[in-house]
Amino acid sequence: MYIAHIREVDKVIQTLKEHLCGVQCLAETFGAKLRLQHVAGLAGLLHDLGKYTNEFKDYIYKAVFEPELAEKKRGQVDHSTAGGRLLYQMLHDRENSFHEKLLAEVVGNAIISHHSNLQDYISPTIESNFLTRVLEKELPEYESAVERFFQEVMTEAELARYVAKAVDEIKQFTDNSPTQSFFLTKYIFSCLIDADRTNTRMFDEQAREEEPTQPQQLFEHYHQQLLNHLASLKESDSAQKPINVLRSAMSEQCESFAMRPSGIYTLSIPTGGGKTLASLRYALKHAQEYNKQRIIYIVPFTTIIEQNAQEVRNILGDDENILEHHSNVVEDSENGDEQEDGVITKKERLRLARDNWDRPIIFTTLVQFLNVFYAKGNRNTRRLHNLSHSVLIFDEVQKVPTKCVSLFNEALNFLKEFAHCSILLCTATQPTLENVKHSLLKDRDGEIVQNLTEVSEAFKRVEILDKTDQPMTNERLAEWVRDEAPSWGSTLIILNTKKVVKDLYEKLEGGPLPVFHLSTSMCAAHRKDQLDEIRALLKEGTPFICVTTQLIEAGVDVSFKCVIRSLAGLDSIAQAAGRCNRHGEEQLQYVYVIDHAEETLSKLKEIEVGQEIAGNVLARFKKKAEKYEGNLLSQAAMREYFRYYYSKMDANLNYFVKEVDKDMTKLLMSHAVENSYVTYYQKNTGTHFPLLLNGSYKTAADHFRVIDQNTTSAIVPYGEGQDIIAQLNSGEWVDDLSKVLKKAQQYTVNLYSQEIDQLKKEGAIVMHLDGMVYELKESWYSHQYGVDFKGEGGMDFMSF
Known part of the structure; x- marks a missing residue:
């Protein structure tokens, strides 16, 4: 009996045939949504072919039942390459058609990568991880594994018929462009990963297949x-x-x-x-x-x-x-x-x-x-x-x-x-x-x-007042706000970095009005509690001040009497204005735009460029307001702003990866004739590059960050956060981890790599379950600021 999994809690075995057929079935269901049923099913059918070896069977049995005799460490037995090699041997010869070769490359990459990330067809070092795996890597029991698969799961003739159906699906789906080939490969990879994880989880939880939601x-x-x-x-x-x-x-x-x-x-x-x-x-x-x-x-x-x-x-x-x-x-x-x-x-x-x-x-x-x-x-x-x-x-x-x-x-x-x-x-x-x-x-x-123009005019509830003629320090800003806020009423101040937000909050504390602070250094549950208090005061009409980064701008349903916005892109100014007189409580209220003197934006290129272009629009508006329909936030003004913005940032739109000196779009989606790696390969080897696809998928994924720095989620000691950490770290078997992890999201903060390093040095971070879950110690979380550390903390652009 060849083994796919052994459940640790009761040592029950899932046979390899059961697992392969179960994953095939799920993958077919997922693939069918794009009429790729057999393409995805093929990935599921062959993904663990390499477990049909005596080496793997001996290893997994000893690891569970005779650990003192185990000779191999976890992950040392390669069981993911064999399925990709079988497909390549079947479908990637001179006699094979274009679509047969494409099928071998797309599905083969998904199979060999299902415990890592999609491999490079060709890399910046002019090597092919994909070819190395399917052609060169030593697999001592490969032929025996294939023979056992044909005996136990599907005959060679049955597999050939199944593959033929997958080829037909590929023909109907793809336009053969590198762009669509990338997304096709990703989609099949997704079907395989989810089918494999779902089948394994169901075996582990002894669960029946769930009825799909209608x-x-x-x-x-x-x-x-x-x-x-x-x-x-x-x-x-x-x-x-x-x-x-x-x-x-x-x-x-x-x-x-x-x-x-x-x-x-x-x-x-x-x-x-x-x-x-x-x-x-x-x-x-x-x-x-x-x-x-x-x-x-x-x-x-x-x-x-x-x-x-x-x-x-x-x-x-x-x-x-x-x-x-x-x-x-x-x-x-x-x-x-x-x-x-x-x-x-x-x-x-x-x-x-x-x-x-x-x-x-x-x-x-x-x-x-x-x-x-x-x-x-x-x-x-x-x-x-x-x-x-x-x-x-x-x-x-x-x-x-x-x-x-x-x-x-x-x-x-x-x-x-x-x-x-x-x-x-x-x-x-x-x-x-x-x-x-x-x-x-x-x-x-x-x-x-x-009638968008008329609708926008009807919703006009604020007047933008340009106060950018002289830069303003936090000291001066605090003095102005302390003097005027009692008469303004509820006042919202939005600045561009966490550092100046925290500094202004400290300067305003102890003044005539209550002051609130919001930041992505707080977990979601903490911000929600703060916003609940803010909404209660707004409802009562009680004057107070809220100092925050731009996290409040997009979609947060609050309505202040007055808003002060540090100069940023025109879209940000418009979104800030949306937090003022939001429901038309007054006929017209004011949004002040200031030029903050102490914000460090050298690492925040988008805000810096947005500031420059918005400043130009403000200047033109002063001279010729009718060009913008008399409204700084009109559709005409916004179109002009984005036209200039994307023109100025044109070189940055394609995600340049400086480590390999190439745009991300070219790493993933270029034709062979455009791909310098393929050119070098053919020049150096004197041979034609043997693959249809030439994307550097692994290299691209390794370098992709939505923001410039990596972040790591840490569960913080706010509210139920401590209980969740205790539950995850306990020796008890948690019945439904999915629910625990879902709940934990409300109590996490995303920390930049330098922040994690700083907190680790201070002994503020505890890692659980071999570093899979991070916990922040209690003394390092403030009910005023959230995670309390000094410095800019990077771009406070999104909370991930």
Whole structure:
């Protein structure tokens, strides 16, 4: 009997045949969503072929039952290469067709990489990790393993027939471009990873295959719940206010627009116009009409996740089927999970825990979305197949990091063209993503809101006052705010870095008004508690001051009497203005734009360039306000701002990897004739490069970061955070780790590498479960600031 896994808790064995057939079945289900059933199934069928060896059987048996006799260490027996080699031998000869070779390369890479990351077909060192594995690596029992597979799982003739069906699917799917080949490979890899992890988890938990959720029934019920809620709003005393009439009209436009075929559309509802519920109305209606499987909100800040998810839960009356995904509580190891060898330990159970975005409604961040396609770590890639047949709602889409614009556009184009997605770009400040080199394939006449200029004018509730003529220090700013805030009322101050925010907070403390501090150094639960207090004071009309970074700008439903914004991009100024007089409580309120003298922006290129271009627009507005319809935040002003911004940042849109002197798009998606690595290979060897694909997938993933620095999630000692750490680190067997990890996201803070190093030196970090889970010690977490350390802490742009 050949073994796939042994359950540590009771030493029960899962046979290799059971595992291969189970993974094949799940992978087929996932692949079928893109009519790639047999392509994905082939990956599942062959992924653990290398476990059909006496070496592996002897190793795993001794590791569990006779550990004192074990000769091999974990991960020393290669069981992932054999399946890729078999496919290459079958399908990659001179006589084989283009699509047979393509199948061998796509599925073969998924198989050999299923415990690491997709391999390079050719690397910057002009080597091919893929070819080394499928052609050169020594596999002593390879022929015997293949023979046992044919005897026990599927005959050679049956496999040939199965492969023929996979070839036909490849022919129908691909346009043979490097771009689509990359996304095809990633998709098949995702199907395999999720099928493998899911089958293993079900064996470990002794669980039966779960009945799939019926999203259509849920969406129909949710849609009715939402319509009931909107109907109740029309009965309120304020329903006939002009702004509320407009909100209702735009919501109804979303309902009508949902009947259009899937595409990439824009929803440019002004700030405070009811964007969350309007986009949900579109999504629920469209999902019913076009049989979508899930609705996914992608937002730049976790503060929006917390607020919007709760609002949607309350209206739909459902908690179980709405998932918030903030960050990865469990860290992927540097080398993927090569150490996984079939013994299901508690550490292994953490890796297997459900984390695959399989709920009907999901709220996640832009960082997590981009990581699915481009970052290393199988936990990220595992989610990709569940993006297909979805409605994707990008809230505040202008916050896509500049260096990721091309990669973002290519991912959305794939989802629209091949993965049957409908995509909604929501923001009052639409970026011109269709006008860059790797352009976004927006649909023509794709704006949902009718008469946008008139609607924007009707929603005008603030006047922007330009006070950038003289730079302002924190000392002067604090003096001005102390003098004026009691008469202003509730005052929001948004600055560009954590350091100046904390310094200003300390200067304002002890003054005539209560002062609040918000930062991504706080965990989500902490920020939520602070925002609850802030909202209570706003409701009472009590004057107070809140000092924060830009995390509050996008989508946080608060309305201050006065806002002060440190100069940044025009889109940021517009979003800050959206926190002032948000619901039209007063006829017109003021947003002051200042030039802060003490912010260090040398490492924050996007904010620095945004400042420069916004400053130019401010200057032109002073001279010729009519050019911008008399409104600094008009659609005309915003289009001009983004046109200049993307022009100025053009060289940065393709994510340049300085370590290999190449753009990320070229590492992943270039033709052989454009690929300098292929040219060098052919020149140095005097032979033709033997592969169709030439992407450097592993190199690209190793260097991809949505922000410039790596971050690591640490569970902090706030609220229930301590209980979660105790539970994860206890010797007890936790029945449902998925629920524990989901809850833990509310109590994590993402720390930059230099911050982690500093805290480790101070003894402030405790690592659990072989470094998979980080804990911050209690004395290092402040109820004022969150994680309390000095310095800029990098770009406070997103909370991951």
